[in-house]
Amino acid sequence: MTPEIRYSAGTRYEAPRVFPEYSPDHEFRVLNWEDWRFWRDNGYLVIRDLIPKEQCEELIKVTCDYLGVERDNPDSWYNITPRSAEDPTPKSIAGMTELYHHQAIWNNRQFPKVYDVFCDLWGTEKLWVTIDRVNMNLPNQNGWDFGGFLHWDVELDQLLATRNIQGVLSLNDNDTGKGGLQIIPDLFKQLESWLEEQPKGRSRMLEEKVDFEVINVPSKAGDLLIWDTRMAHGTSPNRSTVPRFAQYLSMCPAEPEHTELLEIRLESFANQTRPEKSGNKISGMAGSRKESDFGPKAELTELGKQLLGAQPW
Numbered sequence: 030m031t032p033e034i035r036y037s038a039g040t041r042y043e044a045p046r047v048f049p050e051y052s053p054d055h056e057f058r059v060l061n062w063e064d065w066r067f068w069r070d071n072g073y074l075v076i077r078d079l080i081p082k083e084q085c086e087e088l089i090k091v092t093c094d095y096l097g098v099e100r101d102n103p104d105s106w107y108n109i110t111p112r113s114a115e116d117p118t119p120k121s122i123a124g125m126t127e128l129y130h131h132q133a134i135w136n137n138r139q140f141p142k143v144y145d146v147f148c149d150l151w152g153t154e155k156l157w158v159t160i161d162r163v164n165m166n167l168p169n170q171n172g173w174d175f176g177g178f179l180h181w182d183v184e185l186d187q188l189l190a191t192r193n194i195q196g197v198l199s200l201n202d203n204d205t206g207k208g209g210l211q212i213i214p215d216l217f218k219q220l221e222s223w224l225e226e227q228p229k230g231r232s233r234m235l236e237e238k239v240d241f242e243v244i245n246v247p248s249k250a251g252d253l254l255i256w257d258t259r260m261a262h263g264t265s266p267n268r269s270t271v272p273r274f275a276q277y278l279s280m281c282p283a284e285p286e287h288t289e290l291l292e293i294r295l296e297s298f299a300n301q302t303r304p305e306k307s308g309n310k311i312s313g314m315a316g317s318r319k320e321s322d323f324g325p326k327a328e329l330t331e332l333g334k335q336l337l338g339a340q341p342w
């Protein structure tokens with residue numbers, strides 16, 4: 030029996046792909062040789078100052094409007110119940126916020142410098158952007174208690190063969206302890222031997238303590254943090270008094286020949302919904318807050334249309 034294809038953020042993380050090989054004299058668009066080497070050796074990279082601060086501020090405002098909260102009023106933040114099977118709301122305890130298609134989100138996806146970074150990373154110009162959500166990770170106070178999590182997005186038996194890039198754009202400054210991305214680079218470096226010691230079929234959630242340092246990567250508004258999908262990663266608890274705001278954002282080689290996936294992407298954009306197979310009850314826009322009631326469809330540039338798949342490369 031052929032295993033069911035999993036889609037994540039409107040792409041296939043497990044698609045067979047290769048990372049390019051470069052030499053020190055390679056002409057990059059945005060990155061440089063040191064960045065490239067750091068990325069290859071450590072499995073993550075912070076690309077500084079990629080998106081203008083105004084675009085970040087705009088998306089923070091939109092996220093707060095969507096959730097019906099005031100950015101600077103903590104009393105308004107905790108009225109949203111975290112999502113659960115019994116009580117679906119637009120937001121989870123980890124801050125995952127089901128907003129995918131607002132113009133402010135697409136403005137970051139179709140920002141040319143972001144595209145240039147991913148051209149460097151993949152060594153091809155024919156890319157698709159992930160259709161992913163935003164995050165407002167609340168400070169642990171007023172009874173809100175998020176402990177953070179670590180996981181992989183692909184099953185462990187596929188991990189070593191996977192070549193994929195995940196990314197998060199920081200919308201506000203995020204120092205250690207403020208609920209940003211956490212990763213385990215030393216485990217990434219020793220993944221093969223660590224996996225050999227794991228029981229068959231173990232979960233891709235990393236709930237136990239490991240003998241490797243967990244790093245909370247500090248970033249500023251406008252920085253893009255990327256990590257290799259083979260990296261254990263997750264959202265850290267927010268022990269500050271300020272919410273962490275972020276947009277999940279990455280790109281991968283386009284696969285228009287995968288017609289089911291292309292359809293999912295185009296429908297998701299047309300209907301302003303989360304990218305999903307029809308009838309998939311597990312995912313889908315949570316709660317009653319529909320994006321189509323929240324704002325008009327985004328306007329895409331020529332690049333944006335290609336990154337969605339609406340226009341061929």
Ligand SMILES: O=C(O)CCC(=O)C(=O)O
Nearest residue numbers: 197209210262263264277
């Ligand atoms: O919030 C973060 O930065 C991490 C998100 C995460 O774990 C994921 O995108 O799979």
